[in-house]
Amino acid sequence: MKTILPADLSHRDRHQLLLSGVAPRPIAFVGSVDVHGVANLSPYSFFNAFASNPPIVALGPAIAAKTGQTKDTWRNIMDTGECTISMVSYAMVQQMNVAAAPYPADVDEFNKAGFSKAASQLVQAPYVAESPYAMECRLMQNIELRRDIGGNGNLMLLEVVAFHVSESVIVDGMVDPGKMDLVGRMGYNHYTRTTDRFQTSQPTVPSIGVDALPDHIRSSDILTGNDLGRLAAVAVIPSLDGSFPDFDVAYRADSVSIELASGNPMGALYAMLQQGQQHDRALRHHIARAFLQQNDVESAWQTLLLE
Numbered sequence: 240m241k242t243i244l245p246a247d248l249s250h251r252d253r254h255q256l257l258l259s260g261v262a263p264r265p266i267a268f269v270g271s272v273d274v275h276g277v278a279n280l281s282p283y284s285f286f287n288a289f290a291s292n293p294p295i296v297a298l299g300p301a302i303a304a305k306t307g308q309t310k311d312t313w314r315n316i317m318d319t320g321e322c323t324i325s326m327v328s329y330a331m332v333q334q335m336n337v338a339a340a341p342y343p344a345d346v347d348e349f350n351k352a353g354f355s356k357a358a359s360q361l362v363q364a365p366y367v368a369e370s371p372y373a374m375e376c377r378l379m380q381n382i383e384l385r386r387d388i389g390g391n392g393n394l395m396l397l398e399v400v401a402f403h404v405s406e407s408v409i410v411d412g413m414v415d416p417g418k419m420d421l422v423g424r425m426g427y428n429h430y431t432r433t434t435d436r437f438q439t440s441q442p443t444v445p446s447i448g449v450d451a452l453p454d455h456i457r458s459s460d461i462l463t464g465n466d467l468g469r470l471a472a473v474a475v476i477p478s479l480d481g482s483f484p485d486f487d488v489a490y491r492a493d494s495v496s497i498e499l500a501s502g503n504p505m506g507a508l509y510a511m512l513q514q515g516q517q518h519d520r521a522l523r524h525h526i527a528r529a530f531l532q533q534n535d536v537e538s539a540w541q542t543l544l545l546e
């Protein structure tokens with residue numbers, strides 16, 4: 240591992256190193272109005288949610304390290320105590336980029352970037368009508384980050400006072416991540432699109448943990464860290480279920496390798512047992528792994544317990 244101390248880097252390198260690691264970051268497309276009523280719209284990826292009761296998000300508008308100039312967004316929120324945050328979908332990303340250009344304060348980036356204004360209900364600032372999800376926010380607190388040593392950051396804590404969610408992204412009463420199609424910001428000029436998703440449920444009771452897995456599982460050359468994590472997220476180590484596996488007399492399968500290649504761990508298990516290979520640990524680990532890839536943790540455990 241290369242160890243790098245922030246003080247040894249230029250401002251630019253420090254900025255990019257931080258952003259490359261703290262990634263991907265959601266993008267807040269911040270709508271605000273100045274004291275003269277001119278609307279402003281700019282993207283901010285120093286952004287996240289920190290509480291849900293009440294809903295609190297935070298935003299990090301920087302002060303330009305070279306010029307000392309503050310962002311219009313920061314000035315507007317400090318002056319009016321309000322803003323909107325529209326989330327950025329893939330369909331919006333190139334127009335969003337246009338809004339990030341350093342326009343003078345009297346330029347309305349909704350117009351420059353070609354987005355329509357949707358009227359907010361509780362704050363003056365409009366939000367982006369093309370966004371599938373937007374929030375109306377009130378400033379709770381601005382924290383200047385180490386201005387005593389020349390720090391150029393701000394942390395704006397904002398309370399969400401209204402949500403707007405497009406009907407088009409709601410499926411069965413829930414916000415559908417595929418329909419949202421949000422993008423995230425990474426280091427340098429990299430972005431990510433949220434099309435490659437997976438689900439893992441968080442354990443609600445203490446699980447056994449990787450350290451409690453039997454040695455022959457924990458030291459496997461075949462099972463990965465993710466596999467061990469799935470196996471370890473059970474409340475107790477399962478015991479061998481005498482009725483596992485329960486194959487119908489008519490059940491047929493090809494060889495272990497063919498069944499594994501076609502994504503059928505149950506068939507592979509059948510073939511293994513037919514060939515009397517249940518004492519082949521590597522084979523059992525391969526089959527257990529295939530069960531885990533299908534989120535069938537119980538069958539994976541039972542396969543491993545056939546030791």
Ligand SMILES: Cc1cc2nc3c(=O)[nH]c(=O)nc-3n(C[C@H](O)[C@H](O)[C@H](O)COP(=O)(O)O)c2cc1C
Binds near residue numbers: 281282300302338340
């Ligand atoms: C995706 C993206 C994320 C950005 N995130 C931030 C950020 O978190 N903080 C910041 O100060 N500038 C950020 N910027 C740069 C500002 O958007 C840019 O300086 C903009 O001109 C500020 O506009 P304003 O002065 O109207 O607020 C980001 C730019 C892009 C494209």
